[in-house]
Amino acid sequence: MTPAAPLLVVDDIRHRFGGVQALDHVSFGVNRGEIKAVIGPNGAGKTTLFNVVSGLIRPQSGTVRFNGTAISGLPPYRIAGLGLSRTFQTPSLFLNMTTLENVMVGRHVRSRAGLLAAALRLPAQRREERAIHDVSLALLEEVGLAAAARRPVGALSFGQRRMVELARALATEPELLLLDEPASGLNTRETDDLATLIGRIRDRGITVLLVEHDMSLVMDIADSIVVLHFGVPIAEGTPAVIRNDRRVVSVYLGGDFADAASA
Numbered sequence: 479m480t481p482a483a484p485l486l487v488v489d490d491i492r493h494r495f496g497g498v499q500a501l502d503h504v505s506f507g508v509n510r511g512e513i514k515a516v517i518g519p520n521g522a523g524k525t526t527l528f529n530v531v532s533g534l535i536r537p538q539s540g541t542v543r544f545n546g547t548a549i550s551g552l553p554p555y556r557i558a559g560l561g562l563s564r565t566f567q568t569p570s571l572f573l574n575m576t577t578l579e580n581v582m583v584g585r586h587v588r589s590r591a592g593l594l595a596a597a598l599r600l601p602a603q604r605r606e607e608r609a610i611h612d613v614s615l616a617l618l619e620e621v622g623l624a625a626a627a628r629r630p631v632g633a634l635s636f637g638q639r640r641m642v643e644l645a646r647a648l649a650t651e652p653e654l655l656l657l658d659e660p661a662s663g664l665n666t667r668e669t670d671d672l673a674t675l676i677g678r679i680r681d682r683g684i685t686v687l688l689v690e691h692d693m694s695l696v697m698d699i700a701d702s703i704v705v706l707h708f709g710v711p712i713a714e715g716t717p718a719v720i721r722n723d724r725r726v727v728s729v730y731l732g733g734d735f736a737d738a739a740s741a
Contacts, residue, residue, distance in 0.1 A: 483546065485510045485654055485685050486562075491530055491540035500526040501537070502709045508654065513676065513686040515696045517720075518706035519729060524689040525567060527706070528658050531687075532564045533557040544654065563647040564656035569639040573632035577623060577642055580631050581614040584649030617645040621675065636663045648679070655679065657688040661695050673699050697721065705729070 484507030491504045500523045508514045516524050529535040531542050533554040542550045549557050563584075571580050618624045621641040626634060631642055640660060647655055657676070661669045669692060676699055680686055690696050696703065697717045705713040705726050713723045720726055 482510060484508055485545060486531070486687065487541075487543040488527070488531065489541045489543065491527070491537045491542065493526060493530060493535065493537050500709050501530070504540070504706070504709070504711050506704050506711065506714055508685060508687050510685055511680065511683065512701040513680055513688070513699050515700040515703045516687065516689045516706060517691070517693070517696060517703060521708070522706040523709035524706055525658060526709075528564060528656055528689060532562065532656060558650055558652075561651070561653035562656070563650040563652035563654075565640070565643045565647050565658055565660060567659045567662065569636070569643040571631050571639055571642060571646075573630070575631060576628055577631045577634065578611070578614055578618060578627040580642055581617055581645045581649050582610050584646035585610040585614065614645070614649055617648050618642075620648075620678075621645045622671070637665070637668050640664070644675075648684075652684060654685045654687065657686065657690075659689055659691060661690055661692045669695055 486508040488504055488506050491501050492499070493501045504523070504527060506514075516527060518524055526535065530537045530550070533549065533552050533556070536551045540550070541548055544557070544560060544562055547560065549560065549562070572583065575583075615624060615627060618627050621644055623634075623638060623641055623645070626638065631639060634642065640663065644657070644660065660676075661672055664672060673695055676686060676688075688696075688700075700717055702714065702716055703720045704711055705720060705723075707725075707729050712725050712729065713720055715723070
């Protein structure tokens with residue numbers, strides 16, 4: 479039987495900011511139904527990679543394919559409409575809106591009612607708005623924030639805002655969810671809850687690609703890991719393989735990288 483094609487293919491991506499090579503010949507695939515992590519020290523190019531995949535940056539060379547479609551250079555809203563959604567290192571929310579309204583924004587790419595239907599408050603538009611409300615409230619329940627639905631999102635803690643952004647990303651009904659440092663700023667209990675939540679998301683059939691510095695979380699939930707170092711992929715494999723890779727140990731613990739890379 480021919481193996482299924484990866485859901486996401488990152489093929490020979492290169493991108494430079496001035497004199498800094500942020501990504502250099504980065505290639506890997508993300509299989510359907512897996513949790514894949516991208517790790518590396520600060521400045522490794524992880525967020526730049528996410529920005530390329532999600533359409534915020536057009537790579538200077540290389541291609542990103544999602545579900546067999548080349549998405550490099552497409553605007554983010556088009557990519558979201560294809561089924562790829564993301565969160566950010568710092569939650570990007572509408573602070574003057576309620577928690578529920580922030581999640582409802584995520585349903586925009588799945589809504590069908592046009593401007594005229596909304597202006598006239600046609601029955602179909604009202605039904606769709608009720609459905610958007612109900613789905614968004616259910617997602618807040620899933621992330622443990624249903625009680626805060628009517629509160630201004632600006633009144634929530636940093637960790638709670640992360641969960642609101644995650645709920646909003648899920649509201650787009652993604653096939654692939656990109657999580658950029660989802661455990662940053664969370665305490666131990668919140669991180670444990672996050673690990674459980676990510677597992678449930680995968681169990682719903684959503685593939686997950688995450689950037690994360692919390693190695694305990696990564697080793698606990700990831701099926702496979704890509705390691706970047708100054709924009710260059712230096713290792714890829716299961717958590718057990720990565721944990722014992724001499725090049726990865728050198729990058730994280732110091733030492734002579736050149737010697738480790740040639741070993």
